[in-house]
Amino acid sequence: MKKTVLIIGANSDVAKEIARLYAKKEYGIELASRDMEMLDLIAVDLKTRSGVEVVTHYLDVTDFKSHDAFISGLSALPSVVVSAAGYMGKKDDMSSDNIKLITDINYTGQASILEKIAHKMRDSKHTGVIVGISSVAGERGRKANYIYGSAKAAFTSYLSGLRNAMYQYNIHVLTVKPGFIDTKMTQGLDLPAMLTAQPDEVANDIVRAVENKKNIIYTKWIWKYIMLVIKCIPEFQFKKMSI
Amino acid sequence: MREISAWGRYPKTTGVLKYFAKESECIGVTSDNEYIPCGNFRSYGDCALSETMMSTLRYDKMLHFDEERAILHVQSGVILKDIVDCFVPRGYFLNVVPGTQLITVGGAIAADVHGKNHHVAGCFSEHVIELKLLLPNGKTVECSQKHNRELFLLTCGGMGLSGVILDAKIELKKINSKNIAQTTIKTSSLRETFDTFEKHKDKPYSVAWIDCLSSGDSLGRSLVMYGDFRDDGDLDYNPSKIKSIPFDFPGFALNKYSVKAFNELYYNGIKDKESEEIVSLEKFFFPLDSMYKWNRIYGKEGFLQYQIIFPLENSFVALQEILQKISNAGKGSFLAVLKLYGAENENYLSFPIEGYSLALDFKMEEGIFEFLNTLDDTVLKFKGRTYLAKDARVTKEVFEQGYSRLDIFKKERKKIENYNNLVSLQSKRLGL
Numbered sequence: 001m002k003k004t005v006l007i008i009g010a011n012s013d014v015a016k017e018i019a020r021l022y023a024k025k026e027y028g029i030e031l032a033s034r035d036m037e038m039l040d041l042i043a044v045d046l047k048t049r050s051g052v053e054v055v056t057h058y059l060d061v062t063d064f065k066s067h068d069a070f071i072s073g074l075s076a077l078p079s080v081v082v083s084a085a086g087y088m089g090k091k092d093d094m095s096s097d098n099i100k101l102i103t104d105i106n107y108t109g110q111a112s113i114l115e116k117i118a119h120k121m122r123d124s125k126h127t128g129v130i131v132g133i134s135s136v137a138g139e140r141g142r143k144a145n146y147i148y149g150s151a152k153a154a155f156t157s158y159l160s161g162l163r164n165a166m167y168q169y170n171i172h173v174l175t176v177k178p179g180f181i182d183t184k185m186t187q188g189l190d191l192p193a194m195l196t197a198q199p200d201e202v203a204n205d206i207v208r209a210v211e212n213k214k215n216i217i218y219t220k221w222i223w224k225y226i227m228l229v230i231k232c233i234p235e236f237q238f239k240k241m242s243i
Numbered sequence: 244m245r246e247i248s249a250w251g252r253y254p255k256t257t258g259v260l261k262y263f264a265k266e267s268e269c270i271g272v273t274s275d276n277e278y279i280p281c282g283n284f285r286s287y288g289d290c291a292l293s294e295t296m297m298s299t300l301r302y303d304k305m306l307h308f309d310e311e312r313a314i315l316h317v318q319s320g321v322i323l324k325d326i327v328d329c330f331v332p333r334g335y336f337l338n339v340v341p342g343t344q345l346i347t348v349g350g351a352i353a354a355d356v357h358g359k360n361h362h363v364a365g366c367f368s369e370h371v372i373e374l375k376l377l378l379p380n381g382k383t384v385e386c387s388q389k390h391n392r393e394l395f396l397l398t399c400g401g402m403g404l405s406g407v408i409l410d411a412k413i414e415l416k417k418i419n420s421k422n423i424a425q426t427t428i429k430t431s432s433l434r435e436t437f438d439t440f441e442k443h444k445d446k447p448y449s450v451a452w453i454d455c456l457s458s459g460d461s462l463g464r465s466l467v468m469y470g471d472f473r474d475d476g477d478l479d480y481n482p483s484k485i486k487s488i489p490f491d492f493p494g495f496a497l498n499k500y501s502v503k504a505f506n507e508l509y510y511n512g513i514k515d516k517e518s519e520e521i522v523s524l525e526k527f528f529f530p531l532d533s534m535y536k537w538n539r540i541y542g543k544e545g546f547l548q549y550q551i552i553f554p555l556e557n558s559f560v561a562l563q564e565i566l567q568k569i570s571n572a573g574k575g576s577f578l579a580v581l582k583l584y585g586a587e588n589e590n591y592l593s594f595p596i597e598g599y600s601l602a603l604d605f606k607m608e609e610g611i612f613e614f615l616n617t618l619d620d621t622v623l624k625f626k627g628r629t630y631l632a633k634d635a636r637v638t639k640e641v642f643e644q645g646y647s648r649l650d651i652f653k654k655e656r657k658k659i660e661n662y663n664n665l666v667s668l669q670s671k672r673l674g675l
Binding site: 011013037038041042044045048049050183184187190191193 | 244245260261262263264265268301303304305306307308315325329
């Protein structure tokens, strides 16, 4: 049977690069996002590059009622699911609406969809890999982005539980924790070049980790050690810091 | 804001780098005061540096391939390597490739790059069927050799100074192999090098590595390489993994003794007067790409690349004088390239003219600017031309005398509404 990959939040720079890598491997590609204009363009690009089949789906991860229909609309149960939706939120907007939106995109919406897909895989005895793209921001809440950070922390916890729950059914779960990435989302920020990954580097790391059945990866790898240090700072000190 | 420099790592500038994935996002940034489009920063000097740099790197979709006519429609941020990787297995190659495949299509057009086959295939723009340009007033316009011709001639080779190239239709060439049959001829003097080029003018790809530190009778000794695609049906192309130079070499690593030793070994490593081998197209066209970030061997101070071309009738004497100066000073690097070019195209600022070009690197060190000015005296004397994509330091006077259509370039550029917003450090320096 032909292998397929489903990418949720497929219009991001990293998701696009992941799709290209799977297209090179001749996977069937299913892309889901709210931005159909961008999605169709990415689909055309993948077809021109490698002649693979690409299907696009409209998906708003925050529209929970649509999740069942979305999943039954997939052409096949995917061999790899990559959940790459992410939203940092409007800067300094601490309104309830913004908090809910950040949480729904980064955590609850994706958890709802992944849970349904995982159950479907389990019930049809389908082996596969589920990849959740979380963030190093979920490792410790910081004043700069703690709503986003806490949503990612919840998503990381969720993925850990899902991995545990699905292990016996041969469904593998990979948690990805990227540090800084040079994307549309971060342009204009003064990111240190040494610590900032290009989208294609992150995509390469992810696809390799899927092949090697890794549980958790940091990308760039150096973030594992940076976060180790950051997590070791005692709270009485951490609360005074601006990092 | 971040610190940015191009391949030569000189000059460095602090500016804003912006990305766009949709045309509409690009129009938004065009209202900025001063900006220049940029790609993968593989130009060497200051032509892609500005206050705001609008990167095409995320505008990188392949839109359509017309198999029958071999025409590929791509957005400008597509890297040439992606085209090579996707299309060589299907039996197509780019008509013109420079010495690196890690540049964008937009950059290839804006610098109107050329390759080892300039004498038969011309520049990159000569295989561009049509392109779409985003003008600084936010409007888009399509242009080609026939349609909006002036804008096309202004844009190809125009260093991004007419607008942001959004997408282009480019013609690919059919190949029936990923392999190149390459012949290397060892020459012992500049005269013999020239004669060898003349003799093999009909060969589709040719270039020479020149030992710029040789002197006396062996001044200008070279390894002239020419070749062509084989016809063996082998299209099983697996691009090799790119290795990275992991750190900056210390400044003293390259000096006249180490370079001289390298050149000696390289030149004498080839034993036969004439030798033949079959190499992959990657090795033939992009030998340095296998060392990702090779610019680090010059240390973090960076280097200056110097590329000039002389009209055919002046080429020999002019290059003899230049090589003499380099050899006397013991400067220059092991990456010196000599090539015979074909006829000039009609673009206002494209670099190639019929004649010989020399390109080489100079490590950043004290006195290097003064030394290059003395080389420029020869350029002035023999009506030579400086390649803008490589340049970081040429004076206005030397630049201007080399480009015969500079007046038309300026006149046509002024017709573009808000043209003053499109500014690079280089365009300011040279009053473009």
